[in-house]
Amino acid sequence: MSETSLQDLKPIPSPGRQIYKPKGIIRFFARFKYNKIALVALIILFVIFAISIFAPYLAPYDPAKGVLTERLRPPTLERPAGGGFPHIFGTDQQGRDVLSRIMYGGRVSLTVAFTVVGICFIFGTVLGLISGYFGGWVDMILMRVVDVVSSFPGLLVALAFVMVLGPSERNLIIALTVNGWMIHARMARSQVLTLRESAMVESARAIGLSVPGIVFGHILPNIISPLITVFVLDLGHQIAAEANMSFLGFGIQPPKSSWGLMIGEGRQYIASAWWLVTFPGIMIGLTLLCLNLFGNWVREEFDPLSRKQ
C-alpha cells in the first residue's frame, strides 16, 4: 500500500481490509467473533444493569409495601387474589413481591459497587500514574504504603469502619473504598513503567509537553485497557463484598434492600420459604459470572501477550 506512487490516488480495494475496518460499535462487536460466551455475558450484564436502572418503571410492585394476606407465597404464575402481576418469584415474610425487591436490590448493589470501584479507580490510577512516572522516592513511599495497606485484613478493617460509623450505605462505601484502591494503583504503576522510557513519551517530553499532558494525554490512553480489565473484575469483587457485609447486617439497612441483605433477611425462613434466599443468590452469582467472563475476555482481547493463538 505504501509503495504506490503519489499520482495513483485511487484507493486499492482490498477484501481483507473491509472486514476489519468497521467503525465504532460494529467493530466492537466484531471482536467477539472468537468468543461468543463473552458476548452472551455482556448482553446479560446489559440486561441486569438496565433492569436495575429502570426498576421504578419495570417493577410490578412497590418493593417496600407488603400485602399481609399474601405473605410467604411460593413462586407462582397465577395472578394473586387482588389482581395484578403474578408473584413469579414468590413473596416474602411481609407479603412483598420478591421479583420487585430483586430489581430494586440490584439498583443498590450495583450503585454501591460502581461507586466504590469508581472512586478506587480514579484515586488508585492517579496515584499509580504519579508513582510510576516519577519513580524515585515518590514511588518508593507510595508503593510501601500500598504494600502495607494490601496486607491489612480487609474484611476486619471494613467491619471496624462500620462498627464506628454505624451501618449504612454511605459508610459501607467508605469501608470498601479504603480496602479497594490498592489494586488499581499497582496496575496503573506497572503499566506506566513499561511506557515511561518509550520513544513516544520521550518525544512528548522533547516537544515540551507538561507532565499532566504527558501522563493523562499520552500515557493513560495507551494503558487504559488493562486498567479497564481490573475495573470490570473489581466490580465483581465489590458486589461480592457488599453482599457479604449486607448479609451479616453491617451493610445496607432495611427498609432499603440489596441482594445480600435479602439473603440475610430470608435466612430464618429457609426451611419454609426457599425462594427468599435462592433468587437473590442466583442474581449475585450470575452477575459475578458475567463480569468475570467479560473481564477475562477484555484481558485476552486487548492484551496481545495473554492472547492465545
Next chain:
Amino acid sequence: MLKYVIQRLLFTVVVIFGVSILVFVITHLIGDPVKAMLPLQATDAQRAQLAHQLGLDKPIWQQLTEFLGNMIRLDFGVSWWQQVSCLSIVLSKIPTTLVLVGVSFIIAIIIAFPMGIIAAYKPDSLLDRILTTASLIGICLPSFWVALMLVLFFAVKLGWFYTSGYGTIRHLVLPAVTLAVVPAGHIAQIVRFSMAEQLNAQYAVTARAKGVKESVVLVKHVLKNIMTAVLTIGGMDLAMYLAGEAAAVEVVFGWPGFGSLVVDTISRQDFPLLQAEIFVVAVIICLINLIVDMLYAYFDPRITY
C-alpha cells in the same frame, strides 16, 4: 535466606503497627464507645465515670502510646463484652476455625487437582469447557448462599447433616464443603491454565522422548512446576478465610469460630477485642505469606532469597 526472613518479619511489624494505629485512631476519633455501651437515658455523670474507667478521658495521643506499649507486651486489655483477656478469647477461637478451614482445603485440593489436570489434558474439548465453567461458577457464587443452599437440600430436605452447631463430623461436613467451593474453583483454574502451558514445555517433551511414563512426567515434572502458582492462589484464599472472610459461613452454620467472634465483636462494639483480633489476623496472614514464600523455594530451586 535468613536476611529475607528478617526483612519479612520487619515488614510484618510495620503492617501490624500500621493497621493497629489506623483502627485505633478511627475507633477513638470517630466513634464514641461510651455512648455505644450505655443506654440512651444514662446521665452525664455516668458517662464520665465509664469514660474514666476505660481510660477514655485521657488525651488521644496518650491513649495511643499506652495502647502501643501494651500491644508490644501482647496485652490488649480486657474485653468489654466478656470481661476476660482479649487475646485469650481470640486464641481460643482460632483452633475451631483452623479445623474447619483445614478440612475445607483438603476437600478443595481433592476436587480441584483432578478437575484441572483432566481439563488440561483435553484442552478445548467439551469436558474441558464443562470443568472450566464449573470452576468459574464456583468462584462466582457467594459462599453464604452456597451454605444456605446446602442447608436447604442436605439438612432440611434430606436430613443427612445438622443445620448448625459444632462437635461431630455431621456438623463439620456442610460448612467444610461450602468453604471448599471457592478455593477449589481457584485451584482448578490455575492448575488447568498453568498445566496447559507446561505440558508441552521442552522439559516435558524431553522427558517423554526419553521414555518416561506420562504419570511420572505429570507428577514429578509438570505438577512440581505449577506448584508455585497453586501455592500463590491457595495461600491467598487461606489467609482470606483465616482473616474472617469465613465469617458469613460460620454464622450460617453456627460454627463458634473466629469468624463468628468477629461478627459478635462488631455487634457489641467491643473495641479492645477488635484490636486483638486484628493483631492476631495480621500475624497469621504474614506467617502464611512467609510459609508460602519458603515453599516457593522448595518447588522452584531457581528461587533463592
